Amino acid sequence: MTDDLSTLKSETEAELATASDLRAWDAVRVAVLGKNGRLTALLKELGKTPAEQRRERGAALNRLKDDLTAVIEARRAALEGAALDARLAAERLDVTLPPRPAPSGSIHPISRTIEEMEAIFGAMGFAVGDGFDIETDWFNFGALNIPTHHPARADHDTFYLPGERDGGPLLLRTQTSDAQIITMLAQEPPIRIMAPGRAYRADHDATHSPMFHQCEGLVIDRDITLGHLKGCVIDFLRAFFGIATLPVRFRASYFPFTEPSMEVDIGWNRRTGELGAHGSNGGDWLEVLGSGMVHPRVLANCGVDPRVWQGFAFGMGVERLTMLKHGIPDLRPFFESDIRWLRHYGSSPLTPAVLHEGVA
Ligand code: DAH
Numbered sequence: 001m002t003d004d005l006s007t008l009k010s011e012t013e014a015e016l017a018t019a020s021d022l023r024a025w026d027a028v029r030v031a032v033l034g035k036n037g038r039l040t041a042l043l044k045e046l047g048k049t050p051a052e053q054r055r056e057r058g059a060a061l062n063r064l065k066d067d068l069t070a071v072i073e074a075r076r077a078a079l080e081g082a083a084l085d086a087r088l089a090a091e092r093l094d095v096t097l098p099p100r101p102a103p104s105g106s107i108h109p110i111s112r113t114i115e116e117m118e119a120i121f122g123a124m125g126f127a128v129g130d131g132f133d134i135e136t137d138w139f140n141f142g143a144l145n146i147p148t149h150h151p152a153r154a155d156h157d158t159f160y161l162p163g164e165r166d167g168g169p170l171l172l173r174t175q176t177s178d179a180q181i182i183t184m185l186a187q188e189p190p191i192r193i194m195a196p197g198r199a200y201r202a203d204h205d206a207t208h209s210p211m212f213h214q215c216e217g218l219v220i221d222r223d224i225t226l227g228h229l230k231g232c233v234i235d236f237l238r239a240f241f242g243i244a245t246l247p248v249r250f251r252a253s254y255f256p257f258t259e260p261s262m263e264v265d266i267g268w269n270r271r272t273g274e275l276g277a278h279g280s281n282g283g284d285w286l287e288v289l290g291s292g293m294v295h296p297r298v299l300a301n302c303g304v305d306p307r308v309w310q311g312f313a314f315g316m317g318v319e320r321l322t323m324l325k326h327g328i329p330d331l332r333p334f335f336e337s338d339i340r341w342l343r344h345y346g347s348s349p350l351t352p353a354v355l356h357e358g359v360a
Pocket of ligand 1: 175
């Protein structure tokens with residue numbers, strides 16, 4: 001090989017070695033093999049070479065072209081390989097890493113209890129009914145057989161609102177029992193509804209909040225008896241607390257809107273707070289709800305003929321049942337929106353409320 005060709009070869013090799021990416025590599029390639037490249041120029045000059053040297057020069061140039069093409073291609077392959085390696089390293093996925101936690105909220109225990117009540121009563125054929133937070137005096141008291149000067153009104157520490165409607169004051173309902181009246185006025189019997197919602201009383205301490213929740217129940221049909229009431233309430237309480245043998249006691253009481261009226265107690269252990277402990281280790285009774293056979297006057301107030309129809313009603317405190325079920329000692333944090341409390345007592349939005357939690 002003549003000197004000029006050796007020089008071209010070694011210079012090209014040196015430039016290729018320093019070309020650190022495909023762009024620099026292509027510049028080297030064009031400078032040698034391109035239309036105006038150094039080797040191309042030498043090939044073009046071949047015609048001017050004296051005839052006796054032309055064959056040898058031509059062969060040398062062709063060999064050089066083959067050599068340079070080979071080293072240029074080899075460098076390209078090397079650069080492409082390196083580029084791929086770099087990309088693979090940069091985009092590497094470590095499939096053994098634990099997933100990032102997806103942030104999710106939790107269901108407030110009050111909402112959860114209401115969902116569970118709806119599931120349990122729903123399975124017994126109850127529809128979900130409704131009342132209003134702002135009521136008239138008549139829906140909250142009058143229609144429920146609580147007349148104007150009845151002592152039960154004083155017990156309720158009612159929040160009255162400015163203004164009046166239908167000749168009586170407006171108020172924040174003190175009980176969900178208005179749902180009984182609303183339902184009976186809106187639909188013909190037979191009726192089977194449960195109506196969860198808010199109620200309000202001017203009361204505030206560790207066990208009372210001025211806003212709280214109740215769930216009302218109402219069943220009206222031709223042949224409903226106290227036996228149906230007892231069966232329904234016992235089944236509900238045992239399913240809700242997930243204790244198939246939960247002791248339930250019915251105790252005669254008084255409510256203006258039911259006759260007879262009964263308060264319902266469940267067995268628990270006063271010392272440990274454990275439910276269902278009545279009997280074996282000196283159990284106590286704890287009141288959980290009010291109930292009774294709907295008073296004929298309440299039926300008549302809603303245009304339901306008490307000679308044809310009868311039924312039962314019940315009302316229970318949602319916070320109270322929730323605190324008992326989950327061992328929550330204080331009512332106040334329910335409405336303080338403390339994220340730590342909500343995380344601790346809240347439940348996963350991904351697990352649905354079930355009918356029977358842990359009933360054997
Ligand atoms: N409304 C009553 C209260 O707030 C609870 C209640 C008792 C509701 C007996 C009823 C019932 O439907 O029959 O204390």
